[in-house]
Amino acid sequence: MKKSLGRKTVVHPAPIFVIGTYDRNKRPNAATVAWGGICCSDPPCISISLRKATYTYENIMENKAFTVNIPSEKYVKEVDFFGIYSGRDVDKFAKTGLTPVKSDVVEAPYIEEFPFILECRVIQINEIGLHTQFIAEILDLKADESVILKASLIDIEKVKPIIYAPELRKYFGIGHFLGNAFSMGKNL
């Protein structure tokens, strides 16, 4: 018997994505979002949602492009900083000391110190309510050699991504290996 808790936006896990954009003066910005995820395999697409009041919303409307930067847990303080303050008020790259690198495929910067990043071009804008959803095509994934396994796969255990618990407002690391997908369910 389950208890009704009402209309809550809670899923586990929620991701932590840091969104890289340029403003109209080509100044790089970074903002942390948890509302998003992959939304299509072909063309490869990701969706993120933003409030219109954010600087990143304004920047994406200007350039129709952004990067999704996947942080390692050692950058959790910088990630939280990126989520608290607005790029309107502070130069977030100067403050954190992280390095913006101009993407060679879209008009957006990525974060050099994060283990892997996606370069994305907006293809749909969906108005939902408080949040606007941007659907963007993934034009390239770039990764540090240190997290790349053979066959060009990304090793999540080397990435050490950050997991977000909405509402609780807590960050967690990833844990132990549970099993192989499309495999362990065959023995049921």
Place this chain on the structure above:
Amino acid sequence: MKKSLGRKTVVHPAPIFVIGTYDRNKRPNAATVAWGGICCSDPPCISISLRKATYTYENIMENKAFTVNIPSEKYVKEVDFFGIYSGRDVDKFAKTGLTPVKSDVVEAPYIEEFPFILECRVIQINEIGLHTQFIAEILDLKADESVILKASLIDIEKVKPIIYAPELRKYFGIGHFLGNAFSMGKNL
């Protein structure tokens, strides 16, 4: 210096959502998806993406409703089973022994054994490519008492959700607490 790996649909973490639906004969089905996430705070909404070929796509088009069931790691084999086989070919509830419960707010079943679930009504359908994205309003969250903290918050450490690594095709548990959001970044 990052290495270009091309157009890949990889993010860390990706979620594991089990989608509950009824078919046209009111037979319950469950399917595992990793393409989705929360997409709006107000109205509270979640998006999931499905290929048109799936039974769940057909069921959602029929009822314009589904549940999102968040599994605990102890159900990882059942979750994988739900992702491998089609409800067209097998009665997945009969096979796993899990219990479908009819939602009191939407025309969809939820899974009694999973720690918390969202009951959702479709409000937008976005064609992207191979996948169709369903945006759905969260009408209620229902949870087991065993995972509810005071102030009606859901305790992720009791839920023990499953994290998915796309492309690697591996499941992981959640790990150690890293810090409090909207807090630790202030000390930067």
